[in-house]
Amino acid sequence: MSRTLGKVANQLLGVRYFIHCSTTGYSFSPLFNSDGEAWRVYNDDDAKALARAVPATSKVVSVAAVTLAYGKKFSGADDVMRGPVLGLVTEDRLLSPISENDDGYSLLFVDDVLHISQTMPGGYDGEYDAPICTGGRKPSESARLVDLGEYLDRPLSLCPHCVAKVTANE
Numbered sequence: 001m002s003r004t005l006g007k008v009a010n011q012l013l014g015v016r017y018f019i020h021c022s023t024t025g026y027s028f029s030p031l032f033n034s035d036g037e038a039w040r041v042y043n044d045d046d047a048k049a050l051a052r053a054v055p056a057t058s059k060v061v062s063v064a065a066v067t068l069a070y071g072k073k074f075s076g077a078d079d080v081m082r083g084p085v086l087g088l089v090t091e092d093r094l095l096s097p098i099s100e101n102d103d104g105y106s107l108l109f110v111d112d113v114l115h116i117s118q119t120m121p122g123g124y125d126g127e128y129d130a131p132i133c134t135g136g137r138k139p140s141e142s143a144r145l146v147d148l149g150e151y152l153d154r155p156l157s158l159c160p161h162c163v164a165k166v167t168a169n170e
């Protein structure tokens, strides 16, 4: 088991840290204010302790820059294993991308409502993006993917059903 440090950053949250398992390629989603605190909780107990130490209470979703370190801390520019890539976070959880092989969630405007979306297999082009609140149903022709970069450091006004879905875990 090889564990490394990850961080998320935007101007709304500042910097928060998470622990990533480079053996499985998956990240633990709880976000800590300090990397030292994240390692202390992880080393004292186990991965489940991370979620207990930071209860998932936030319903505020924002776009953040997500970066993985090679080692147990960020010490310079050359120790970045992946990123920064843009993803979605709450104030206490990494929502996406949660694995190294995953592009994570996108944002999709459908009829003037901004939804969190996922790429689904099927359709004319072999895949399409659908709001997560509709159970993967193909959206109307007017749906428009939004670059996450447009919303970095800006408050997001999202479909409440999508927010309920991504914050309902645990």
Ligand SMILES: [Zn+2]
Pocket (backbone or CB within 6 Å): 114, 115, 116, 131, 132, 133, 134, 159, 160, 161, 162, 163
């Ligand atoms: Zn929605």
